[in-house]
Amino acid sequence: MTGAARGIGAAIARRLATDGMAVAVVDLDEKQAAGTVQAIIADGGRAIAVGADVTDEDAAMAAVERTADELGPVGVLINNAGIIRDNLIFRMSVADWDAVQNVHLRGAFLMTRAAQAQMTQARWGRIVNLSSTSALGNRGQANYAAAKAGLQGFTKTLALELGKFQITANAIAPGFIETDMTHATADRLGLDFGDWVEAAVRDIPVGRIGQPADIAAVASFLCSEEAGFVSGQVIYVAGGPKA
């Protein structure tokens, strides 16, 4: 479970632990991940903190190996680690383009390549990738939109290649979810978070923004035994049919 120190990743980690899974809380450094681990343990679950930069090939491999050593073979992988480096295209630097592709696409690739080896051996697995409604296009996010659309193609290809091992791969595409990431976006736009939410909610059919638990509930289903016939799908979780 990558990027699980906070936000959506922390909520998914806690939910999967409640579902009975032992969870490796992978994030940039172990200290950051410790809070989520403590919360899981306090709830009676099993978890370890694993410090890893998912863009680093050796670190990604080591994270999967350590998880297997300490918790048992990896059956479920959630590629959730993410960053934003928003800017309009004419102002976007190559560094900001590369950083976003690296965390979302290279990170998901490296973690999946490492984890699928264990899943294919066990002939069972669940992979969930975090896409976004931004995959459909979002002003100021050419880098992020490309990465999140890329993850959808990645997901569908994993479903095709790994299905014969009873491994499913699906993507969740959240809409507006309240996390540090969306608070940072409000800051960048120079907006008060409350005012921004009020304006956003007018276009969200269910009349509210999402919370990390809304995403965790869908992840929980996709990782369950009974979701074994759902694969290669992108599930938009955005309070309505459109971004």
Ligand SMILES: NC(=O)c1ccc[n+]([C@@H]2O[C@H](COP(=O)([O-])OP(=O)(O)OC[C@H]3O[C@@H](n4cnc5c(N)ncnc54)[C@H](O)[C@@H]3O)[C@@H](O)[C@H]2O)c1
């Ligand atoms: N918040 C939203 O509205 C929203 C909407 C759509 C999609 N998403 C996606 O959901 C995921 C989680 O978003 P969030 O809002 O919880 O973000 P967040 O910024 O609160 O948390 C992201 C986590 O990823 C970790 N991370 C970043 N780079 C990493 C790396 N190289 N290696 C390991 N960990 C790394 C961070 O340390 C952080 O803990 C992201 O993929 C994001 O793009 C979020």
